[in-house]
Amino acid sequence: MSRLHYSGPMPADPARRSQESWRAILDAAYALFVEGGYQSVTMGGIAARAGVGRQTLYRWWPSKAAIVFEAFLDKVSIGPLPADGPLPADGPLPADGDLATLLRAYAHGFLTLYVDGAGGSRLRELIGAAQTDPDLARAMVEQWFEPRRAPVREALREAQRAGLVRADVDPDTALDLVFAPLHYRLLVSGQPLDAAYADAVVDLCLHALRYIASDTTASRPSKSSLQGPQARR
Secondary structure (H helix, E strand, O other), X not given: OOOOOOOOOOOOOHHHHHHXXXXXXXXXXXXXXXXXXXXXXXXXXXXXXXXXXXXXXXHXXXXXHHXXXXXXXXXXXXXXXXXXXXXXXOOOOOOOOOHHHXXXXXXXXXXXXXXXXXXXXXXXXXXXXXXXXXXXXXXXXXXXXXXXXXXXXXXXXXXXXXXXXXXXXXXXXXXXXHHHHHHHHHHHHOOOOOHHHHHHHHHHHHHHHOOOOHHHHHHOOOHHHHOHHHHOO
């Protein structure tokens, strides 16, 4: 009769163990963030709560900021666009699309995220903490702000190529005209931040861009009039 040799439990699958550790770390980081705020979170605290060594954290993330922000993105379900916005699902509007609709949808999406959304208060705290934490600021720009600005930036460029807005305006400057006032009210002044204000900001931006709705192309001004006063000198 052959013997069965028992040599202890089978080793755990390394991939599964890594996945379990990764999940435990994100759960721990987010729990500590919610309990005490961003400044209270430490790498040692995350490691202790997750039951892993500090070296495991640094193997996967370069800093506390990277872990906490990834945990935030993992836990808070906030998409790049308002769910019911009249926007294309796979990219920026075409050249003859409605730029005004896109800008309004993004401005109203800002309210949905920061004012009405469940994760808004956490996101506002992260924005505040980023002012004194370069790693967090970099993570937020790369993973949060830039992915949301990029489609609108490209739509503005398409509108410029189509002659719907001034050609001499930098698209990022135009985006700042919309989002900077919203952030100011959100983070600094405490003044009302609602749909009426968002619409007013977008209207001012469109006026500055000399925007022409795509259904009025027959009455467009000459190309030179969209290039700004410097170009006409």
